[in-house]
Amino acid sequence: MLKRLYAHNFKCLQNFEMSLNGLNSVFLLGKNGSGKTTIFEVLEIFQKIGQGVTSLKELIGEYSFNFGNKNTPIELELDVAIAKENFSYKLSIEFPENFFAPRIIKESLFVGKKSILERDGGQTSFKDTAHFLLDWHHIGLPLISVRSDDEPLAIFRDWLKNIIIVSPFPRDFNDLSKTESMTINRKAENVIDWARWLLSSNPSLYMVMSDFLKSRMPDLDVFKWDNSGRDDRRLLFTFKEGNKRKSIDFAQLSDGEKIFFLGATVIAAQNNNPTTLCLWDEPDNFIGLVELNHFIIACRKAFEASNSQAQLIMTSHNERVINNFSDHNIFVVSRASHLSPTRIEVLENIKYDSQTVVDAFDNNELD
Numbered sequence: 001m002l003k004r005l006y007a008h009n010f011k012c013l014q015n016f017e018m019s020l021n022g023l024n025s026v027f028l029l030g031k032n033g034s035g036k037t038t039i040f041e042v043l044e045i046f047q048k049i050g051q052g053v054t055s056l057k058e059l060i061g062e063y064s065f066n067f068g069n070k071n072t073p074i075e076l077e078l079d080v081a082i083a084k085e086n087f088s089y090k091l092s093i094e095f096p097e098n099f100f101a102p103r104i105i106k107e108s109l110f111v112g113k114k115s116i117l118e119r120d121g122g123q124t125s126f127k128d129t130a131h132f133l134l135d136w137h138h139i140g141l142p143l144i145s146v147r148s149d150d151e152p153l154a155i156f157r158d159w160l161k162n163i164i165i166v167s168p169f170p171r172d173f174n175d176l177s178k179t180e181s182m183t184i185n186r187k188a189e190n191v192i193d194w195a196r197w198l199l200s201s202n203p204s205l206y207m208v209m210s211d212f213l214k215s216r217m218p219d220l221d222v223f224k225w226d227n228s229g230r231d232d233r234r235l236l237f238t239f240k241e242g243n244k245r246k247s248i249d250f251a252q253l254s255d256g257e258k259i260f261f262l263g264a265t266v267i268a269a270q271n272n273n274p275t276t277l278c279l280w281d282e283p284d285n286f287i288g289l290v291e292l293n294h295f296i297i298a299c300r301k302a303f304e305a306s307n308s309q310a311q312l313i314m315t316s317h318n319e320r321v322i323n324n325f326s327d328h329n330i331f332v333v334s335r336a337s338h339l340s341p342t343r344i345e346v347l348e349n350i351k352y353d354s355q356t357v358v359d360a361f362d363n364n365e366l367d
Contacts, residue, residue: 001309002277003086006077009066011038014341018331020311021081024304027325028315029361030333035342036315039333040165040279044186046078046089050160051183054138057101060093064102066341070095073105080159081309082275085111087156089141103136111152117141162273164266167281170258175251177225177233188262192235192250195265196225198272205268212264212298216291217257221245255286263295267302275309284318296324319358330357334367 003021007013012035020026028036045059053059065074074093079086092105107119118125119140122133126144134140146154161183168188180197181190198205214220221240225233235250253261263283270276283299284292296314303312314321322330327348335342352360360366 001081001275002078002311003081004077004079005039005042006075007042008075009069009072010042010064010074010076011035011066012335012342013038013042014066016342016344018344020313023329024308024310025300025312025325025329026314027322027330028313028333029322029330029347029357029366030315033338034333034335036333037281038342040281040315042076043163043277043279044165045076046160047163047165049139049141050157050163052142052161054142056093056104056137056139059139060095060102062095065095070097074102080156082155082159083309085152085155087111087152087159089156091139101137104134104139107140109141109153109156111156114152116152116156117144159275159277162269162276164269164276164278164280166262166266166279168259168262168285170255170262170286173250173258175234175249176228177235178231184265191258191262191265192233195235195261195268196233198265198268202272205272208268208271209261209264212267213260215298216260216295256288256291259283259286260291260295263299267299270302270308270310273310274305274307277311277313278303279313280315282316282318283314284316284321289320292318292320293324296321300324322358322361323356327357332366336367 005018007016028039030036048059060074062068076091078089088110090108093102094105095102104119105121107117109117115128117140119134122136124134124140125131134143141157144153164184165186166184166188167186172187172189173191174189177192177196179193180200181193182197184191184194219239219241221238223235223237226236228234236247238245238247266278283296287295299312303310330347332345332347332350333342347357350366352365354360354363354365
């Protein structure tokens, strides 16, 4: 579970801290340009580190620094609770004058007060015993080998890898699965590859997905994979009305129905891994107003299940989505101007005169 995110000198995030300890679902409310997407970008950096990206220049560029201010390092920190252990990971990054790429100043991973990884420039120590050099243009966390998947570094790295970040555009979703994928891309174009991997690794997730889809599409009978080549798989959906049945390909679903399938797969992933962190940008896109409330409620309910350490973070400008969250888990993201840093405040700490949070937002009472 994400407890705390800190970022300094990364784009519009200056001395920025977001504390989510104990919240299974969160909504980020803010105007265009307030910094919501930048918060997602920071978490995407951590996700890519977990997925094995080591080259710093693939994650941080010259324009990652606030208004190109390369005199001040970028500081990124992440505090996470996994299986009753507290993990703290920190990165300090600089872009020296006359250099063509950023480099690591410091990197560390602690579990509680126990040092797992500490690094100063290239000098690196692992568990206070192994000491070695690393290229300062590369991140150390993905490079270190461990003997067991139960070791703290492997557990934390796996948690990062499994972060879900989606801003889906269903018309770009692949219609044919050519391989399985353990992760989903930002635009979710590989959603059927991801679903294929989840179902092959844990077939019991089929009922989770089927129940979710049938609550959105009551005439759905079954969905299944159809071989169309050595490794290629088509996803077929069979609908029924009385004694009549009709099968259609994934490509023939509407945009909204493809989003339903994405939602079903996200919930299946959460069932498969109860520590999943999911960030969903504009979940209301492509979904009709009649279905929207039920869709958001179902997603929140899955992540707020008893004893779950899963978390769902959503952002939207849609009134119906906003109204599905409460004062204690709506975080207001704001900036006074393009020259000002992003600020964040939980709604329950903001006083406003309007009768609803949507009216208060429209009347600029939350800035």
